[in-house]
Amino acid sequence: MPQTLTEGEKQRLTGLERHKERQIVQAKKHRGGRYGNRLRRTLRAIAELKARQARRHLDFTHKLTTDLAKNHGLVAIEDLRVKQMTRSATGTRAAPGVHVSPKAALNRAILDNLPGERRRQLVYKCPADGSDLALVHPARTSQTCGVCHLGDPASRVSRDRFICTGCGHTDDADHNASVVILRRALRGPTGTTSAAGHCGEQHAPAGHARPAMPRTRAGRTREPLNPSSGTARLPVDIEGYKESQQVTAGRTSRKNRVSGHGRGTSKLTP
Secondary structure, X not given: OOOOOOHXXXXXXXXXXXXXXXXXXXXXXXXXXXXXXHHHHHHHHHHHHHHHHHHHHHHHHHHHHHHHHHHOOEEEEEOOOHHHHOOOOOEOOXXXXXXXXXXXXXXXXXXXXXXXXXXXXXXXXXXXXXXXXXXEOOOOOOOEOOOOOOEOHHHOOOOOEEEOOOOOOEEEHHHHHHHXXXXXXXXXXXXXXXXXXXXXXXXXXXXXXXXXXXXOOOOOOOOOOOHHHOOOOOOOOOOOOOOOOOOOOOOOOHHHEEOOEEOOOOOOOO
């Protein structure tokens, strides 16, 4: 995912956050904790930046998952437990954590890519577009060679580099892991590929993917709003359906309304 905030927006957000902290201290010191108009403007500016970032997140994720579901017959992803991956490393006062700052940066990077939201969207988009979603166990996918299938932590020499200690295969670490994930998905028994999981139980029954729904648009008609009136179905044109010029029983068009009364209807007088 590309950066969702520009460098200028990041600097502005950092400055607003610091400004907010100073204003909160002053509010507690001089106004008994009551927020003033300046502090409210600062909070509103922070909210606008974060809302913009969230919209960009969601826009990119929807475009990515739609492309994957429509243009691929099989989509294989790791069955990640995002909450466990992004747990804080601060520890307790008796047993403080180690490498807390790098772990916090890693958690932010993981959550910034929305892996749970990507999976949630693929769960319902893949069956709807006729593709299969395979959830692969993520154990040692980044430490296994995609050629000789040897799993060795020493093969992951760096974040972006993979050199197999067995066969000497050299590849980008992410590409090598994707080859391992795809092979595990294809190696599974036929019919077990499922879109259901701990993030998608509301979209598909346990162990089964939702079947693709037909998307036929020809011949759609609009039912009358009042079925008891016996009004026939509205006429259908080439583009789908067209509003009839005749007012349906029980309904008055918006352009004919005057102060809540239909045109031609006398108002009640005292």
